[in-house]
Amino acid sequence: MPLMHGLLNLIMLAVTIWCYWRILNKAGISPWWAYALLISLAIAYLGSIYQSPIVLIAPYIVPAIMIWVFAYIRWPSFEMTSEAEGENRYKRFAQPSSDVAPGVDPHRTVNPKFRDRVAEVEERRREREEQ
Amino acid sequence: MNPLFIIIASLMFAVVVFYPLTRICARAGLPLWSALVVFVPIIGPPITAYLLALSRWPKHPFGR
Numbered sequence: 059m060p061l062m063h064g065l066l067n068l069i070m071l072a073v074t075i076w077c078y079w080r081i082l083n084k085a086g087i088s089p090w091w092a093y094a095l096l097i098s099l100a101i102a103y104l105g106s107i108y109q110s111p112i113v114l115i116a117p118y119i120v121p122a123i124m125i126w127v128f129a130y131i132r133w134p135s136f137e138m139t140s141e142a143e144g145e146n147r148y149k150r151f152a153q154p155s156s157d158v159a160p161g162v163d164p165h166r167t168v169n170p171k172f173r174d175r176v177a178e179v180e181e182r183r184r185e186r187e188e189q
Numbered sequence: 190m191n192p193l194f195i196i197i198a199s200l201m202f203a204v205v206v207f208y209p210l211t212r213i214c215a216r217a218g219l220p221l222w223s224a225l226v227v228f229v230p231i232i233g234p235p236i237t238a239y240l241l242a243l244s245r246w247p248k249h250p251f252g253r
Contacts, residue, residue, distance in 0.1 A: 073235070077238040077243075080242035080243070081238070084249060114194050114195065118202040121202075126209045128213060130209070130212075135251075136248070136249070
């Protein structure tokens with residue numbers, strides 16, 4: 059019976075770690091912090107060795123600390139940048155900006171719409187010169 | 190172990206984390222009742238975690 063109880067607790071811990079992993083991921087924080095919940099296991103183990111009543115609250119200490127910290131720290135996924143606008147307004151997913159002109163940077167591709175516009179302007183300029 | 194102790198420990202946990210949970214729900218755009226679920230003894234805290242992990246956060250920039 060105690061073995062079954064311990065096994066159920068471990069399954070519960072694994073599912074909770076998975077939940078915390080998803081929550082941290084959504085907020086843009088490293089999801090590896092979810093594994094801090096394993097500290098609860100160590101506290102429960104030590105509490106059972108010394109037959110301390112702390113065993114009762116051991117599964118709740120680390121999650122409580124993590125929830126308090128998570129509520130007050132910044133969430134990188136929710137942060138906006140002043141430079142970017144539209145769909146790229148969030149820092150984490152914003153496109154890297156470049157001061158180099160498109161023609162100078164060989165790795166930059168020009169939007170086809172703009173390419174047509176440039177060709178049009180060039181053609182008009184040539185016509186004007188011919189006249 | 191007396192089950193009453195486990196229930197009391199669970200309720201103590203709910204009292205401690207209720208305020209930050211309301212803050213998390215507000216930041217994520219979730220309703221307040223998802224934080225109130227934590228007061229259900231023993232199964233409340235994991236259910237709150239599932240709600241936060243599996244629901245779509247309305248205030249999330251990409252609706253995740």
